[in-house]
Amino acid sequence: MPKTMYDKIWDNHLVEERGEGVGLIYIDRHLVHEVTSPQAFDGLRAAGRDIRRRDSIIAVPDHNVPTKDRDQKNPDDMSVAQLEALEANSREFNLDYIPMADARQGIVHVIGPEQGFTQPGVTMVCGDSHTSTHGAFGAFAIGIGTSEVEHVMATQTLLLKKAKNMRVTVRGELPVGCSAKDVALAIIGAVGTAGGTGHVIEYAGPVIESLTMEGRMTLCNMSIEAGARAGLVAPDEKTFEYIKGRPYAPKAGQWEAAVGFWGSLRSDDGAKFDKEIVLEGSEIVPQVTWGTSPEDVVPVTGEVPQPESFAEPSKQEGAQKALDYMGLQAGQKITDIAVDRVFVGSCTNSRIEDMRAVAEVIKGRRKADTVKEVLIVPGSGLVKAQAEEEGLDKIFEDAGFEWREPGCSMCLAMNADKALPGEHVASTSNRNFVGRQGPGARTHLVSPAMAAAAAIAGHFVDVRDF
Amino acid sequence: MEKFTKITSIATPFPRVNVDTDIIIPAKHLKSIKRTGFAAGAFESVRYDNDGNLIKDNVFDGPKYEGAQILIAGDNFGCGSSREHAPWAIGEMGYRCIIAPSFADIFAGNCIKNGILTVSLPQEDVDALVIAAEAGNDITVDLDEQTVTCGNAQYSFDFNPTHKDMLMEGLDEIGRTLKSSGAISDFETKQKLMTPWLYREG
The missing domain is CATH 3.30.499.10 (Aconitase, domain 3)
Structure with missing residues (x-):
């Protein structure tokens, strides 16, 4: 039976069936920031549990870091407590941690792709709903709550109910002066903020293919604003080119195999979508x-x-x-x-x-x-x-x-x-x-x-x- | 986690549509590194004016709904952020159950992990419950039977069986999953062969 990209990634990561469409799903990648993680680390400590795979995690502060006067004392004591907790927890559990003073520091959803950590076909989580961003690479990426952050740290899995498949096709060409953001907002305007609830949205069509990786990230980022926990774009040459040579990208000896595997992920012809929306790119303003x-x-x-x-x-x-x-x-x-x-x-x-x-x-x-x-x-x-x-x-x-x-x-x-x-x-x-x-x-x-x-x-x- | 079987209580009516997690708990209140202390800032824009004064007669602070364990909410409740602080705050306010036409996915998942039952009912049934709540009538939510009862009216609701077990038993989900450690290890062995680039040394 033809499968969608989401079906393939789901099947590739299914550890155990739990019935009623629920599966124990293996998680490959985990981004951690200061706001939704402290209680998860506390939970691990309280239960005497360790992190199952440190190499699946990058930790970085982003939500409440100051954007100026970083050399001066942060006047917000509560923010300082969260930032210090992230650093202390990262050291205690020996995680890849990017401190505020590091040149690579930034928003989790910008640095994941930038470091080559985000890759096609992976399952990816973060305690932040805009994790959907990483779907731009053909990753199944979802936002999770703090209890789930702890669950992934301890078990490298999540208990998930399989979502339905939804496809949003944007035909034709985007007018000059319009960007991926306008496409995202036009889609949300068309389907509503609950239009994608219970679904994973795959974006397709010439307008999506024509978008740069940055544009695809903007689009997938706002999937959650349409109610969908994840968005997806089929990986292509642009995707591979973007990833190549980045720090966490597959190394020379594994690159060919990785690209071959990534190319097999796109939805099969004739794959069934539970919901289909079609927009005309030329009509987007x-x-x-x-x-x-x-x-x-x-x-x-x-x-x-x-x-x-x-x-x-x-x-x-x-x-x-x-x-x-x-x-x-x-x-x-x-x-x-x-x-x-x-x-x-x-x-x-x-x-x-x-x-x-x-x-x-x-x-x-x-x-x-x-x-x-x-x-x-x-x-x-x-x-x-x-x-x-x-x-x-x-x-x-x-x-x-x-x-x-x-x-x-x-x-x-x-x-x-x-x-x-x-x-x-x-x-x-x-x-x-x-x-x-x-x-x-x-x-x-x-x-x-x-x-x-x-x-x-x-x-x-x-x-x-x- | 406290077990959820059956509760009877008055209910707070708050049927606004698209109530997002920034309404439930604004971001500026997310700075605690603990799981508690979020009730004070919960629903701030509904409870306080721009000068920080408590709005008289708001549904969350007035005596009318004091002690309510059930919240009757609007469509697409909990949309927006993944912050678990939202159900933490709601739980801390004393609510054990939220009834609405629909819930955002991440929020609903977070509720289960904190012992809060989310019941989806058709809009007209929720409308009827809002009227009952405003009249100060008791509502009974029975998870085992999957029913909501109010006076002579009874409504049935669907609920995922795995989640039902978790709520009724008050289970630690991590402990349960760790029983599958063998299967997880087997998966990793297989995946490492297929996609070795996802594994780093050390």
Whole structure:
């Protein structure tokens, strides 16, 4: 019977069937950060258990590291306690640990691929829902809770219920000025934030194939925002080329075998998908969210919707609540929304390609005076170094932007990088939830190019006309 | 972990759709390195205004629903982050069971691991339970029978048998899995031959 890529990876990692679609699944790769791991390490210690395979783990701080003044004392004692706990636990259990001062430090979902740790066909976990990012390489990668982090550390397995297969095909060609982020938001707008619940989404079609690895990561990253625990893209030459020569990549003697194996992973012709969605790439327009859920999204050419335009009463009520929180009027043009702050960063959009996209839009221009702050936060120290080598930091600084140290930063405001109540933020992150970027902050999710254009104009603009 | 068999309690009605884990517990409250202490910051944007004052008559702090062990929630409850701090906070608030039309996958899994039962019922049944909760009526959730009873109304729900066992027995999942150590080792031996590049020395 023809199998999907997800079926193949599942079968390759099934240790034991447990009935009712539940399997004990072997886990190959585990990324660990400071926020969701301390209680897992404590659990291991309390039960006198060890880590089964140290070589399956990379630990790195990212969620609450400061993005400036790292040479000074961190004023947040609770953050310090988590950062110190990660370091102490990594040493105690003898893990590959990348400290904050290391040039490779960065967001788990940026450094996994960057180090060649993320590979096609592996099962991968992290105590973070955006682990779906790694599906860009054809890895089955899922976010897990802290109890599961401990379970994987102790047993190298997880008890999982097999998800259904869903395929999202994006046909044709993406218009100039549109990026993977716009594709991701357009998909979520089409299926809703629960559209992928219980499913693994495989992205396919010419538009997906045409995306760079960075673009595929952005797309898979937001699978969780469509409710799917994992996203997948079939590995191809671009994937192999990206991995080749990276520190954790298969070495010379094993490379050919690895590539051969990776090539066998793609979904078979005729494989059955439980749910199919097809989008026309040429119809995708730069997207902007207006509400407090990623599905509250419209094209930049559009307007803030009327709550009555939603079919169900619960959605109408939700839309009204969202408008009240966001301080927007139904019918207001998206391009009339003024922006107070801009954030370019997060595991969604902080890679070198994102940095270049921003630089290209703003080159020779300055941020609008009404925009209080523009933060550019690279995803890793290596992205930062690359950007500086290309002179992008100068372009950002000349525009009045702030060039920071790598970390999760204002995506979830766990460090000092926050927006103030009532401020509208053009953000390249993944979630526009209530209070996500600071209490009362109003987040609008956009692509890096759209965020850059908003920073210059002081309000949202269609980057295609910019 | 406390066993879950059957509970009878009043319920807190909170039927908002798409309640995400940032609403349940905002990221700034995730900095503890312990499993406790999260109830104070739970549902902060629902319980407090922007100046940090407790909002009067919010469903979580008012006397009306004090002691409720059941939360009646909206569709797609728990979407967003994988933070287990969300069920830790909910458990610490005294809830043992959440009833909603649907739950986000990761959140539902995290609940089971913390002894919290998530019951999915059709929207119209949840709507009826919201009315019952608002009236202060007792609701009974029986995991063994897989039923929710309220007055004369009774609703059946589906639940994964493995997860049912875990909740009813209050089992340590790691201890259970370690009984399969032999099978895991066998898998590794086989995988090491097939895809040796996934294993490093030392």
